[in-house]
Amino acid sequence: MDKIWLILSREYISRVKKKSFLLATFLTPLFFGGLYAVAIYFAVSDSEEKVVKVIDESGLFAGKLEGRNSVVFEFVSDPIDSARKKVEKGNFDGLLYIKDLDVNDPQGINFYSMSTPGIDLIRGVNRSLEAVVRDIKIERMGFTKSALDSLNTDVEITSINLSGEDEKEGNAAIAMAVGTFSGMLIYMFMLIYGSQVMRGVMQEKTSKIVEILVSSVRPFHLMMGKILGIAAVGLTQFVLWIVLTVSIISFVAPMITDGGVEDMAAAQSELAQSPEAQNELLAAIDEVVNNINIPLLVGSFFFYFLAGYLFYAALFAMIGAVVDSEADTQQFMLPIMLPLIASMMFLGVIIKDPSGPIAFWMSIIPFFSPIIMMIRIPFDVPLWELALSMFLMVAGFIGTTWMAGRVYRIGILMHGAKVNYKVIFKWLMMKN
Amino acid sequence: MDILSAKGITKRYANHLALSNLDLNVPDASIFGLLGPNGAGKTTFLRIINQIIYADEGSVTIEDRKLSQNHIEMIGYLPEERGLYKKMKVGEHLLYFARLKGLKRIEAIKRIKVWFRKFDIPDWLDKKVEDLSKGMQQKVQFIATVLHEPKLIILDEPFSGFDPINANLIKDEILELREKGSTIIFSTHRMESVEELCDHIALINEGVKVLDGPKKEIKNQFRNNTFSVEHLSSISSLPPGFELNSSKNIEDNLLVSEIHITDNSKPNDLLQAIIQQTEIRSFSEMIPSVNDIFIRTVKEQAHG
Secondary structure: OHHHHHHHHHHHHHHHOOHHHHHHHHHHHHHHHHHHHHHHHHHHHHOOOEEEEEEEOOOOOOOOOOOOOOEEEEEOOOOHHHHHHHHHHOOOOEEEEEOOOOOOOOOOEEEEOOOOOOHHHHHHHHHHHHHHHHHHHHHHHOOOHHHHHOOOOOOOOOEEEOOOOOOEEEOHHHHHHHHHHHHHHHHHHHHHHHHHHHHHHHHHHHOOOHHHHHOOOOHHHHHHHHHHHHHHHHHHHHHHHHHHHHHHHHHHHHHHHOOHHHHHHHHHHHHOOOHHHHHHHHHHHHHHHHHOOHHHHHHHHHHHHHHHHHHHHHHHHHHHHHOOOHHHHHHHHHHHHHHHHHHHHOHHHHHHOOOOHHHHHHHHOOOOHHHHHHHHHHHOOOHHHHHHHHHHHHHHHHHHHHHHHHHHHHHOOOOOOOOOHHHHHHHHHOOO | OEEEEEEEEEEEOOOOEEEEEEEEEEEOOOEEEEEOOOOOOHHHHHHHHOOOOOOOEEEEEEOOEEOOHHHHHHEEEEOOOOOOOOOOEHHHHHHHHHHHOOOOHHHHHHHHHHHHHHOOOHHHOOOEHHHOOHHHHHHHHHHHHHOOOOOEEEEEOOOOOOOHHHHHHHHHHHHHHHHOOOEEEEEOOOHHHHHHHOOEEEEEEOOEEEEEEEHHHHHHHOOOOEEEEEEOOOOOOOOOOEEEEEEEEEEOOEEEEEEEEOOOOOHHHHHHHHHOOOOEEEEEEOOOOHHHHHHHHHHHHHHO
């Protein structure tokens, strides 16, 4: 065990000290944090008022035109030519010129500005005009506005899950987002760090260090030390990403908006499409926090995160031990990649029917379960299915590790041999 | 006493027999040369001692105990195919290897410094391996092999890639390690280093041991009573019991002749016989070199 620890710490320290690790670890959150900050910045700067002067020759809009999307209308009675000159001087953002207007066929409304106006500005002006025209029409048809408003009814559907002990309210959209996100993270982790294991093993083999190493440690310990060391690197990177991203968002963003938490909240609601959507989202998140079993979710996430990695890392280590060069890895990578890719392809099917037979079987079989089970958990999975899946997952990684260990101890010492599946099978079956 | 003894070692690979019923005893505090042509099974045998691979049949004992994981710390192995982590610093690298062999950190650092002084490379500690030349890397590998002061040192082609100066440095170290009581097994194709260093040699060919014993005895075994004589005028005739194999002119008037004694006559009898015919400049028995023995034995095997 001492030796596994020595190998593990060498793998860990040599990787964590690498410039590429430091760059990826610190730049990725900066990138995402920066992206977020930029989005907020623009949301905030967009919310600056845009002044649009209105010359209304029809007389229909005076006093009724309401600004939206941070557009402010100011009615003027200048002649059109002199007003246009003011636009050219840049005194205000735009000039809306409404000639005499037929409400049934509104034609000939012009908008003047120095630059091509943003889609937000045009849409805001457009909607404001349409609202006024609509009100005028309603009035002419003889309805009252309040009577019309009373026709709009808000219908809400609350879905209730009967399978649990308590009746729970479920929110499919949020469950989907949580499941997909955690499934994707696990997929990425298995792929990125699994292939690092493969490359590490291959480098030791091709640079001929391995024979010195296996004269001091058992090949199995060497392999496990490497797999666990790289797992520690991956966990470090993930934890740092989360911590750094959260701290960048919570410390840097307020500085950009120059004014504390209220502005932040305002900016965030600006990012969401409308205040209504924002409230719905908040309510939904609230619901999820109340209804999804968070400890179970987090616990399962870490379980599948690690177990899935161990399962695949052993297979990647096996490939690294078998090949002589990066180019040879392709033919052996495919069968390992297939279940991973299949998991991603079935994502839609699983989400549509999270308790169907495909979802059930894929979340039980260790090749798929790290991703598929994580997608299913937010939709409530019967406990026995989860237990069975975890049990098979543990059995699975013990199995792949055992198998990889047997092939590894022979493969790492074989140079220049033409390796195919038959040879690997022979190595697997070879006695000590 | 034998530090290592192997009995009936057999190792089969898919298509061929790498070692066949090999018995080998390595005496304590000796330098043991393991010789044999390419593919003879030398590396397979060394890997078995290092427990990198396992024999199909037979057993190995070290100091009369069955080979086990406990022996790892008393063995130092320098494989023929050897490498280092390119991105690691030399000091870190040596420390890592030493600790894998069970050495404590502080003790390892102390010994690394001693070796650096010895090899006159004090500033290598923080150098990256990739900045070293191939010969320099091999020095590092040699230090890594002996840093934990193993009782049994196994060197597979230790001199390949060394220039003559560094090769001599390593030779001196090998001799010094033997003085300190370590046993060295090394396999090589370089017969002159075997001649110089080895006390014992064993020759294996196609997985079978064909020669084994103290170097002197083996050489004696291959002596065939042939003498080389440098003399001035030519030898016209020899009494019965002596046979002139060849006679060559090597300089003006100076000849060298090979004479074989076929009966029980002593070298002095031969001297007396030729001293009357010519003036003798030198007289020596032709003792076969390890190189001759190697080539002759392997060829005989191939034909027989």
